[in-house]
Amino acid sequence: MANFNIAYQRTIIKIEGEYNPGNGEAETYRGIDRGANPKWPGWAIIDAIKKESPGISVARMNAALAANTQLQADIQSFYKANYWDVLSLDAVSSQIKANALFDCSVNPCIIGVVKAAQIACNAIKQKSVSVDGDFGALTLACINALDEKLFDLAFCAVRQANYYERTRLTPSASQWLSSWLFRSARQLS
Structure with missing residues (x-):
């Protein structure tokens, strides 16, 4: 854990x-x-x-x-x-996945960490969870069942797309884009 x-x-x-x-x-x-x-x-x-x-x-x-x-x-x-604790990250089976979820909760996507994780799960395993923002048992089980490297890549891609959208919606936030992209891609290192 x-x-x-x-x-x-x-x-x-x-x-x-x-x-x-x-x-x-x-x-x-x-x-x-x-x-x-x-x-x-x-x-x-x-x-x-x-x-x-x-x-x-x-x-x-x-x-x-x-x-x-x-x-x-x-x-x-x-x-x-x-x-x-809000996300019950103690229950996540992989440190790499928990690192990514924790980092995203601290520096969130515009859609939020849970929806980003659910989209990543569905990208890997078609329609495995509802994208409802609820970090329930099904979302946790899906995250835990996925290969950590595959989850990390998919989750990173969702985060990065959201950061680009965030800067499109709020151009003044573009000063932070490079650091957001850097931090979202660091989980396997």
Whole structure:
């Protein structure tokens, strides 16, 4: 069965990045956007560090944040509860598949992670599941039954098509297209 810590290291630590004080987007840390998650308890810790060290550089801020064990635990709890557990990814039989599903839930397609997975399942195994966005027993069974490399390729293709559509609908998002395409193709590496 899949392991949250492996997926967390791949997506959150290696891809989502560190502290962004709001240059070009909302203030974020490890992909947690203050505007979308204003009540996340980690913001109190971040604000306390900023208050203690006015004018702190981003590099020093990242070092201070990385050294705060409570903050790091809050980040893991946030992603485990809101992204991993919501999809019951512990029940996915392949780490590669769980990595891809977790990453897509964090950086979603315009149709959402579950519909993207269902479309990928149907591309491999004709009409095996309904594309209804419900991560139920049939969707989980189909994902688990498929070859992990074949699922990864199909799921990647669905994600990439959605990212192209996302930039077509919102041209200002095109600045992120290359990073979205890169991250969607990284699961087997």
